[in-house]
Amino acid sequence: MLDIAGIRAETPGCREGVHLNAAGSALPPRVVLETMRDHLDLEAHIGGYEAADAAEARLTGTYDSLARLIGARPDEIAYAESATRAWDMAFYGIPFRPGDRVLTSAGEYSSNTIAFLHAARRQGVKVEVVPDDEYGQISLDALKAALDDDVRLVAINHVPTHDGLINPVAEVGRLARAAGALYLLDACQSVGQLAVDVGEIGCDLLSATGRKFLRGPRGTGFLYVRRSALGLLDPPFLDLRAADWTGPDSYELRGDARRFESWERSVAGQLGLGAAAEYAMAIGLEVIEKRVLELGALLRTALAELPDVTVRDRGLHRSGIVTFTHRDREPAEIVASLAERRIHVRVSQQTYRYDEGARPEPRVRASVHYYTTEDEIRRLITAL
Numbered sequence: 532m533l534d535i536a537g538i539r540a541e542t543p544g545c546r547e548g549v550h551l552n553a554a555g556s557a558l559p560p561r562v563v564l565e566t567m568r569d570h571l572d573l574e575a576h577i578g579g580y581e582a583a584d585a586a587e588a589r590l591t592g593t594y595d596s597l598a599r600l601i602g603a604r605p606d607e608i609a610y611a612e613s614a615t616r617a618w619d620m621a622f623y624g625i626p627f628r629p630g631d632r633v634l635t636s637a638g639e640y641s642s643n644t645i646a647f648l649h650a651a652r653r654q655g656v657k658v659e660v661v662p663d664d665e666y667g668q669i670s671l672d673a674l675k676a677a678l679d680d681d682v683r684l685v686a687i688n689h690v691p692t693h694d695g696l697i698n699p700v701a702e703v704g705r706l707a708r709a710a711g712a713l714y715l716l717d718a719c720q721s722v723g724q725l726a727v728d729v730g731e732i733g734c735d736l737l738s739a740t741g742r743k744f745l746r747g748p749r750g751t752g753f754l755y756v757r758r759s760a761l762g763l764l765d766p767p768f769l770d771l772r773a774a775d776w777t778g779p780d781s782y783e784l785r786g787d788a789r790r791f792e793s794w795e796r797s798v799a800g801q802l803g804l805g806a807a808a809e810y811a812m813a814i815g816l817e818v819i820e821k822r823v824l825e826l827g828a829l830l831r832t833a834l835a836e837l838p839d840v841t842v843r844d845r846g847l848h849r850s851g852i853v854t855f856t857h858r859d860r861e862p863a864e865i866v867a868s869l870a871e872r873r874i875h876v877r878v879s880q881q882t883y884r885y886d887e888g889a890r891p892e893p894r895v896r897a898s899v900h901y902y903t904t905e906d907e908i909r910r911l912i913t914a915l
């Protein structure tokens with residue numbers, strides 16, 4: 532059982548209002564805040580290098596924590612300053628040849644689709660969007676039909692940012708593996724919300740952020756690189772962390788996933804990320820998943836009973852991300868009006884989507900976390 536009152540007491544932000552934006556940047560637990568603050572204090576008092584030396588063991592420990600969180604090995608984890616940078620290091624590290632095909636889904640994240648278009652222009656990569664199935668998830672039948680020897684990469688997300696659905700990522704993994712394609716999973720919205728296991732999913736590469744459901748600091752993220760995939764990628768840029776300079780004409784890459792890192796970083800941020808991973812694991816990801824999905828379902832049911840509100844989420848399985856529209860109120864108006872009542876939700880808006888074209892209809896996005904209470908959901912419904 533979850534001790535919700537205890538968890539909320541350890542979350543300073545819970546006293547400030549109703550925060551329903553775990554999909555944007557969740558409220559961190561006090562231990563994350565204190566880990567970072569203590570390290571910044573130490574840096575100010577003894578100097579940044581000296582503080583990093585003093586934190587060395589805990590800093591190395593962050594790789595163990597992140598690895599355990601997703602069922603990987605510590606040498607398969609690279610720290611990054613964001614999930615986007617982590618994803619970029621993997622994607623831009625794939626040595627594409629002209630004509631290589633990349634398969635993605637209609638709900639892919641905009642930064643990733645822009646990178647696909649970039650690779651199409653620069654390297655002649657062919658990007659193909661696998662259609663959705665009847666539930667709005669990536670169609671496994673269509674994916675199977677599209678997979679052949681020319682497919683270099685399958686790149687999708689686990690949980691999109693603008694829709695409550697959860698993609699069938701393990702089934703995608705089996706199909707990608709059978710076809711010999713690399714599989715890059717954007718797990719930004721699932722790590723910290725769902726029990727994520729890279730072994731079960733079968734992805735070669737996975738990117739995640741610190742600040743969303745993991746409740747870590749902003750400006751942190753990480754990349755998982757399966758050991759067997761390490762040699763298939765060439766990091767798009769290298770520094771003295773990623774490689775050793777060994778002679779006038781030579782360098783040697785690090786032997787682990789940290790070849791995708793750069794040397795400089797926020798040490799406080801990395802320690803805070805490690806603390807967030809440990810905090811989530813102490814609660815238990817299975818327990819977290821169950822509670823978040825239940826609260827998401829509760830919110831959708833309550834919204835569906837409001838006469839002028841339409842829930843927009845698709846998917847056979849749904850996450851803690853809940854999106855909706857109102858018959859005659861703009862999302863921005865709803866968000867502003869709720870904020871006056873200290874209920875914090877967001878507008879989910881994109882400039883283009885594969886499935887809806889230019890200027891897709893904006894929605895309100897309310898994303899719950901395990902620290903959300905049934906009472907907070909009632910407050911949102913009453914305010915609406």
Ligand SMILES: *Cc1c(COP(=O)(O)O)cnc(C)c1O
Nearest residue numbers: 613614615640688692717719740
């Ligand atoms: C937020 C998000 C990202 C980007 O994460 P950053 O840490 O901001 O780089 C990527 N993909 C999805 C699906 C997201 O929701």
